Each structure stands twice: as C-alpha cells, then as structure tokens.
Amino acid sequence: MLNSLFSGDLPRSKALTLLLLVIFVGLAFAPFIFPGTRSLDTAARICIFIVLVASYDLLLGYTGIVSFAHTMFFGVGAYGVALASIHIGRGFDALIVGSLAGALVAAVLATIIGLFSLRVRAIFFAMITLAVATAVAVLFSQMSGITGGEDGLNFKIPRALTSAQKYMSDPLFGVKVNGKLMNYYLMLFGSLILLLVFLRITNSPFGRVLQAIRENEFRAESIGYKIVFFRTGASVISAVGAALAGSLYAIWLRYVGPDTTLSFEIMIDILLMVVIGGMGTIYGAVIGATIFVLAQNYLQNLMVVAADATQSLPVLPLILNPDRWLLWLGILFILSVYFFPSGVVGRLRGKR
C-alpha cells in the first residue's frame, strides 16, 4: 500500500525517512503545533514551494535541462485563478476554471518553447527560456489594464476558505476552526497529491526514458526514443505542475503580482532549493523547499543578531547585513553544485 502510494520509490534511508516524517508531521499539524499567522503562512509557502520545486526537479534533475521560465508558468497559473475569480465572480467554479485555464496556457507555452529550442540544442533552451520569461514578466507588469500592472490583483476567494467562515463555535486544541484552516488544508492536500503525482511520473517508464536521455543522449536516441518528444513532454508536464502550484499560491494569498509570482528572484530561489535538496530526487524538493523557506523567514533574524554582534569589526557587519543573505546562499549554491550535486538527499542515501 505504502509502496504503491510512493510509486515504489521509497526514501531508502533511515535518516531521510525520519526527516521526511518530521516535515510531514510538522506541516500536517502546523496550525496546532505552531499557532500564529506568520508560521501558518510559512507552512503554506513550504507546501506550495515543494510542488513548484518538485515540478522543476522533473526538468532539471531528471531530464537534465535547465529552464529559467519556471516562474513564468507559476505566474500563469496564479494569474489564471485571479483573473477567473474577478471575471466569473467569487466561487469554487472560478478557482477550478482559473486553475485549468492557467495549466492549459502553461502547457501550450511550454510546447511552443520546447519545440523551438529543444529541437536544435538543449543549451539554447536555458537562454531562450530566460529571454521569454523576462519578456513575459515585463509584459505582465505593463499591461496594467488586464493584469493590474506592478500593483497586481486582489481578488476574493469563496467564503468557505476565509477566516470569516466559522465551522465550530469552540476552538479545537486552542485553534479556531475557520475557513482559513480549511484553506491551509487545501494547500496541504493539494500539494501532497501533486507531489505524489510527480513521484509517480518520475518512476514511470516515461520518467526512466528521461533519465536515460540525461545520462546518454545518443544512446537513448539510438535505442529509438525521440529525444525532442520526451524533452518537450517533460517540459510541458513540469510547466503544468508549476501552473497548478501557482494557482494554489494565488488562492492562499488572495493576491497576485509580478513580485510574488513572476520575479527572477523566485527563479533563483527555486534553483537553490532544487540543488540544496538534491537534484533528481523528488524528495529533494521536500527537503530543499523546507530548509530554504525556513531560512528565508528566520535566517535573516539570525543575521541581524550576527551583524549587531560584529558591529565593532571592519568588513564583517557589511557582509552579515541581513539584506546580503543572498550572498551566502549564492556561495552555498556554488559549493553544493561542486561538492555534493546530489544534495542533502544524495548525502543521506549515500551513507545508508
């Protein structure tokens, strides 16, 4: 049962299993263990980024191609939900229509880009996706009539998902059972299902072919697999995953804007999460996203302390400035690509 749920790809390491269990329990009971709006927000962000990073891992880790357009698909999904909710009106139908439309647009875009750039050389893909994603981000922030421009869009989600809706008159274990809580569990289960789907895809025959292409392109082609088809397919599936994650994110935030979904910073975040967690292992997405989002929210506090403590020294406070945290992550990123490209998961599995 458990084996088929995980598609036969179990963590294969005691430490990893334990870590994943801790993360799962932490997220599943987050509203009860860590009460407060900020920690609930962090938990929801972790859920959503796990899906986003897992879908990127299908491309980077399993197929071995680098895309810089993942935030574009993330944004397409988010804007799909926002626009549907505004034009159709508040309701679950709008959320579903918006998510599906976003996923469809993402799939079409990914097909076009893939057929264009993957036909010639995989290395073109990285550059072309970078250019296209930037152009789309600029377009979204300039077409203020439709997308709200830089300000983004605020929209209403169904009342059943907001804190205005009460499900129980008394708090359960000290937590109010309201729509917000339901919204969180929507995020959690939505992400969990998508994650298991990605686990299924990567362990299917299709996923095996992708890994074969990653390992040896020529050989895979000579066995008879059409590389362009498989690479484009992987890119489309990953785009759809990112769009669905974007839809979830929009539902959680009740807002979309270029900074929260389309910006290049998020793309870099995703890269860091995949590499730190471990490329080519869906579990790496879980670990990477959790570590990174926690660090993003709490490391900066730590850096404030460190910067204050080193106030009297020369250069140190400058590089320990909390605004410079990307510097440290960049260094960590380079080091992890060199020294442990298989990431945390690879390390844990390697030790046995």
Added chain:
Amino acid sequence: MTTAPEHNPTLHELTLMDRLAQYAPVLLIPILMVIGLAAIQSPSSWLTLTVSGLAMGMMIFIMASGLTLVFGLMDVINFGHGAFVSVGAFIGISILLALGTMTGAPSIFLNVLAVLIAIVGAMIGAGLLGWAFERVIVKPVYGAHLKQILVTMGGMIVVEQLILVVWGPDEIFINRPEALKGAYIFLGAAVEKYRLLAVVLGLVIFAGMRWVLRHTKIGLIVRAGVENGEMVRALGYPLRLVFISIFIAGSALAGLGGVMWGLYQEVITAHMGGSLMVLVFIVVIIGGLGSVEGCFIGALLVGLLQNYVGFLDPKLALVSNIGLMVLILMWRPQGMVPVVRAK
C-alpha cells in the same frame, strides 16, 4: 565494357540571387531600417531612432562578443557574463566620479582623457574578475553544461551581492562629461553626440576584432579552435591558454560595454548586467553561437528593432525581439552565421 560517362565539369557564375543569399544576414539590417522608416514615417524621428538603435546595438555587441567566442572555443556557456558588465560599469563610473574636476572641465581633451582612464580601469577590473571567475568557477566544470549553467549563475549572484556590499544598495547617477553632452542637429533630427561616439567606438572594436581574427596567428588559432578544438590541440597549440586569454579579453570587453552602457543610461545598478543578459543571449542565439560576425549583425538588428518598436509601442519592445529570435531560428535553426564544427 561500358565506357565511363563523359565528365565535363563546368563552372557557372553564381546568379545574382545566389550571391545575395550569401549576404542575407547582412542585408537584414538595411531591410529592417527600411521597414522601420515605413512604419515610423517621420524621417527625422527615424534618423534619431536609427542612430540610437545602432549605438545600442554596438554596446550589446561589445558585451556579447566575448560570450560567443568563449562558447565557440571551449563549449562553455557563461551565465555570469552579466556580472562583468556590472563590475565594469561600477569601476568605470566610480573612476569618472572621482575625476569630477576633469569631466566637469570644458576641455574636450580632459574629458576624453577621463573617459579613457575610466574605460581602462573598468577593463582591467573586469578582466581580473574574469580571470578569477574562470579559475574558481568555470574551470572545475568543463564539459558539463548543466553544472556550468548552474555554477555561473551562482557566480553572478555572488558578484552582484558583492557589488552591493562594496558600493551600497543604491543606484548611482552620473552625468556625462561636458564634451559628450548635447546633440548635433542633422536634417532636422537630433543625434546625440554620445550615441555617435558609441557607434564609432563599436565599429572600431568590431574592425579590430575582425582584423585580429582574420589576419593574425592568434586569430587563426582561435578560429581553428572554434571549428575543431581537438585538432588544434593535437597540433601542439596550448588551446587552454588561448581560451583563458579569450575569456579575460571577453570579460574586459564586457566591462567596457558596462561603462558605455552606464554613460548611455546615466544610471547604474548592480542588476544592470543581469538584465542586459537577456538581450545578449538573444543576440548570441540569433547570430549563431561562436560567430563574431553573426553576433555583430544580431546586435545591430536587436538594437534597431528595440528602438523602432519602443517608439511605436513601448510595451512590445522586448517581445518584438523574442519575435525576431523566433523568426530567425525558423529560418536558420543554428543562428544566422552557423559556425561549422566537427564536434
């Protein structure tokens, strides 16, 4: 026994169309200019836009040329190339700001001297950074494209952040030296002096680069290396040394491009290199990876199109360049000037 068929090789002169087809990429530039004139209609605005498009194209070419050669020689794609642009701009502009008495003086000689000092400083700084970058970041990942992309991207993040550490988080504004301010009025169109200078400088650099590549021994080795590196190495030439030199030269040129871009925009930010990389990549792709000529033509096309479309509908400027890239890749999937390679 049958006799072999009569064999009479004949040399036909190429038809006009065939000859034109050889120059098809170059011809795209005048074609684009004519289309631009038809779309804009006012000749004076068209002239202003054309000059600024050419100036922009030259600057992008200067930044992109190193990238394309580095790829051609060693199959290394450097996503951190934009960092050299930013670093060059920051060093150059800092020097110019420090030489405020020279740039503010109403003497052309002093102004140009100050700009030259800034350019030399920026090129040395960016070149040194390029050397360090090659040593620390690129060298360990030769031959692995995936890791190259990731690591050089990481390198760019680190360099950008270091710029913020050294120069602070605010953007820096700068005024051009006195002699480069203002514009010439030509046929009713205002043509900024600085843009003319940028065009001239770009042409000089392109001509110099072409001369080095076509008429010197080093250039011969570089071109041979782009076509078939293994053979060049087998003949005993230290390709790795050539590669490092090209990498450093390319980084220095990117730094030069950064200074020029900073003076063009009159403001610099740490992210300028990263955002310019989008145009640089488009140029490198449509030109054909590894080809300097293709890169030059591509840069001019991109610069002109960006300015024409930016005038007609500013929202579509970047999108139009994506469209250009798509069209050119449909026409020639390997770029306009595909470099033959044995690999």
